[in-house]
Amino acid sequence: MDSTKTINTEVVGTAGASLATTGLRKSFGDVKAVAGVDLEVASGECFGLLGPNGAGKTTTIEICEGLTEADAGDVTLLGMQWKSHANELRQRIGIQLQETQFPDKLTVEETLRLFRSFFRKGIAVDEAIRTSQLEEKRTARVGTLSGGQKQRLAMACALVGDPELLFLDEPTTGLDPQARRHLWDLVDDLKHAGRTIILTTHYMDEAERLCDRVAIMDHGRVIALGTPKQLIASMGGDHIVEFAVTGNGEGKVDAKALTEIPGVQSHRVDAGLHQLSVTDLHTTVPRIFAAVDGMGLDLTEFRTHSATLEDVFVSLTGRYLRDE
Incomplete structure (x- = not known):
C-alpha cells in the first residue's frame, strides 16, 4: 500500500x-x-x-x-x-x-x-x-x-x-x-x-x-x-496486550479511553481482537482491566506477549506477514 x-x-x-x-x-x-x-x-x-x-x-x-x-x-x-x-x-x-x-x-x-x-x-x-x-x-x-x-x-x-x-x-x-x-x-x-x-x-x-x-x-x-531490536523499539511499546470483550449492549469499546491509559502507545482492532502496544505491563494491565470494566464489558480473551517483528509489520501495514 x-x-x-x-x-x-x-x-x-x-x-x-x-x-x-x-x-x-x-x-x-x-x-x-x-x-x-x-x-x-x-x-x-x-x-x-x-x-x-x-x-x-x-x-x-x-x-x-x-x-x-x-x-x-x-x-x-x-x-x-x-x-x-x-x-x-x-x-x-x-x-x-x-x-x-x-x-x-x-x-x-x-x-x-x-x-x-x-x-x-x-x-x-x-x-x-x-x-x-x-x-x-x-x-x-x-x-x-x-x-x-x-x-x-x-x-x-x-x-x-x-x-x-x-x-x-x-x-x-x-x-x-x-x-x-x-x-x-x-x-x-x-x-x-x-x-x-x-x-x-x-x-x-x-x-x-x-x-x-x-x-x-x-x-x-x-x-x-x-x-530487530531497533524496529521493535520503534513501536514505542515493549509488549502487546490482546483482548476480546462482550457486553455493554453491542460490546463497544471506547478506543479513545484505552489510548489515554498511561503506558498504552497504540490501539488497533483485528477481527474483533483488540491489540494494545504498551510499555510497562505491571502498571498498565490493571488500568486496562479497570477501563474495560468501567465500559460495562466482560473480557472473553486476554493475553500478552513481547513485541516482535510481526507486530512491527502489523503496525505498519494493518495485516499479518503470513497473509496471502
Whole structure:
C-alpha cells in the first residue's frame, strides 16, 4: 500500500558493503514486483529480507543473484556488477534457492562433487558434508532424503565454492521444527565464520534469531529497516496486550479511553481482537482491566506477549506477514 509509513533506524555506509542496490525496479505486466529498492549490506553481516508472499523479496534476491534482469536500477556485489563481471561473481557467491531439484539417482557425495567441479577453488567435499551434517547420508541417493536433508544438501552445494557472499532464499519453508533448528544452527555457524549472508524469510522468529539487520518489504518496497531490536523499539511499546470483550449492549469499546491509559502507545482492532502496544505491563494491565470494566464489558480473551517483528509489520501495514 502506497500510504504505508516507513521506518529506517540505521544506515550502513557504502565502504565495506558486500551488496548495494539503488533504485531497483521490476514489473511483470501490470504487477510491480519491485518498486524502487535501495539496500546496503555490510561485509560479514547476516541481513534479512522479510515480508509476506508477494512482497517482492524473492524477485529482489533473484535480481541480485543475476537470475532476473531488473527493469531499472543498479546492483553491486563485492564491488562488481553482473553486466561486466558475471563469470567472476559466479565464482564468489553461493546461492540456495527456495527449491532445488537434484538428480534422484546421484548420492549426496556425487552431487557435491558435481557442484564442486563448477568452481576454480572452494572447500573439500568432505568438509561440505561435515558442515551440513550429512555424514550419515554420504552414500544415500538424493531421492531417499527427507525434506530437511535435501535443504541441507542444497546448503552444502551453495558452500562448496567457499563463497564470500551467500544467498539463502526461504531456506526453512516447509520444514518441520527440528529440521528448521538444524538449518538455523548451520546458518549460525556460517555467520560466526564471517560470511556475508542474505536471508529471505517470512518467519519472524527466524529473522530475530539469525539476522543482524532486517529490511521488511511490502508491495515491492522496503517499509522498515534496522536491527530487530531497533524496529521493535520503534513501536514505542515493549509488549502487546490482546483482548476480546462482550457486553455493554453491542460490546463497544471506547478506543479513545484505552489510548489515554498511561503506558498504552497504540490501539488497533483485528477481527474483533483488540491489540494494545504498551510499555510497562505491571502498571498498565490493571488500568486496562479497570477501563474495560468501567465500559460495562466482560473480557472473553486476554493475553500478552513481547513485541516482535510481526507486530512491527502489523503496525505498519494493518495485516499479518503470513497473509496471502
